[in-house]
Amino acid sequence: MRTLTGIQPSGTLHIGNYFGAMQPAIQAQTRGDCFYFIADYHSMTSLTDAAERRKNSRDVALDWLACGLDPAKSVFWQQSDVPQVCELSWILGTLTPMGLLERAHSYKDKIAKGISPNFGLFAYPVLMAADILLFNSNRVPVGRDQKQHVEMTRDIAIKFNQTYGETFVVPESEIREGVATVPGLDGQKMSKSYGNVLEIFGDEKALRKKIMSIVMDSRTPQEPKPDADRNIAIQLLKLVAPAAVAADFENRLRAGGLGYGDLKQALFEHYWQFFAEFRAKRAELAADPGYVDRVLAEGAERARTVAAEVLGRARSASGLA
Ligand code: ADP
Ligand code: TRP
Numbered sequence: 001m002r003t004l005t006g007i008q009p010s011g012t013l014h015i016g017n018y019f020g021a022m023q024p025a026i027q028a029q030t031r032g033d034c035f036y037f038i039a040d041y042h043s044m045t046s047l048t049d050a051a052e053r054r055k056n057s058r059d060v061a062l063d064w065l066a067c068g069l070d071p072a073k074s075v076f077w078q079q080s081d082v083p084q085v086c087e088l089s090w091i092l093g094t095l096t097p098m099g100l101l102e103r104a105h106s107y108k109d110k111i112a113k114g115i116s117p118n119f120g121l122f123a124y125p126v127l128m129a130a131d132i133l134l135f136n137s138n139r140v141p142v143g144r145d146q147k148q149h150v151e152m153t154r155d156i157a158i159k160f161n162q163t164y165g166e167t168f169v170v171p172e173s174e175i176r177e178g179v180a181t182v183p184g185l186d187g188q189k190m191s192k193s194y195g196n197v198l199e200i201f202g203d204e205k206a207l208r209k210k211i212m213s214i215v216m217d218s219r220t221p222q223e224p225k226p227d228a229d230r231n232i233a234i235q236l237l238k239l240v241a242p243a244a245v246a247a248d249f250e251n252r253l254r255a256g257g258l259g260y261g262d263l264k265q266a267l268f269e270h271y272w273q274f275f276a277e278f279r280a281k282r283a284e285l286a287a288d289p290g291y292v293d294r295v296l297a298e299g300a301e302r303a304r305t306v307a308a309e310v311l312g313r314a315r316s317a318s319g320l321a
Pocket of ligand 2: 127
């Protein structure tokens with residue numbers, strides 16, 4: 001059973017990334033082999049500042065390692081260190097119907113937001129399919145927004161297998177209910193591009209301020225709130241506090257008598273506590289700048305070995321040299 005996922009170095013990682021993709025990926029280390037990478041080629045579709053990409057890639061690597069990615073259990077690399085993925089992307093692109101790409105929600109959303117599309121953005125799901133298929137992946141932990149991309153990967157793998165013979169493993173997405181879409185400070189999906197995130201490794205004062213500024217309604221503390229489960233602070237508390245504590249706050253909010261200020265204060269404290277160990281680990285790792293380089297270099301080496309074998313099969317199946 002092989003688990004694979006990637007995260008773009010397009011900004012600071014937030015708890016949507018953590019609960020949607022990283023936590024399941026890290027937990028998967030106990031049940032099989034794991035392949036995780038920093039999707040720097042993908043980030044080129046939205047970020048054109050080279051220095052920023054370089055810095056983000058390093059930060060994302062540190063974040064993953066601090067959150068528990070163990071290089072003894074997982075292969076961890078930077079996507080562009082294994083350029084074979086671009087060749088596979090070309091091969092898969094020749095079997096990908098235009099209509100399939102035109103239906104991609106994430107592409108359509110970006111266009112709707114006024115981003116002027118380039119070919120890379122349109123072809124994004126093909127590169128993502130190549131990422132997944134190049135490593136014989138079985139499971140792909142992601143948030144709900146990526147479900148369609150994994151389905152497209154399945155369609156493309158099946159099409160290749162039918163056209164050129166059994167070559168690729170057909171993967172499945174792993175999407176956890178409850179964390180499939182972590183809400184942001186404004187109640188929309190938490191996302192780097194919406195400016196509504198809580199960073200995993202944010203500054204204490206700034207995080208407290210963000211949490212205290214989550215907008216609530218104008219009902220008085222005494223009023224019962226039958227919709228307590230839809231409250232953003234409650235939803236976030238369920239992620240970072242022990243289940244019994246979160247349930248207690250939810251019940252108190254529903255019954256009436258709990259003020260929003262007290263609820264947000266509790267959310268901040270549990271949030272800060274939840275990531276405390278990871279923060280300490282990150283500080284320790286950051287003190288040895290050579291460490292990340294060594295981990296990624298070794299990971300790239302191991303990733304290239306698998307990539308060469310699978311790409312070789314795809315080339316030979318499709319009649320390339
Ligand atoms: P962003 O939307 O902030 O740019 P990415 O697209 O880089 O995040 O997502 C990286 C991973 O984190 C993907 O697997 C994605 O599904 C997951 N993810 C991102 N935001 C959320 C969220 N709010 N809830 C759950 N998972 C998320
Ligand atoms: N598209 C993913 C995102 O924006 C990142 C990604 C790239 C990915 N390649 C992948 C995720 C392969 C899982 C598997 O979040």
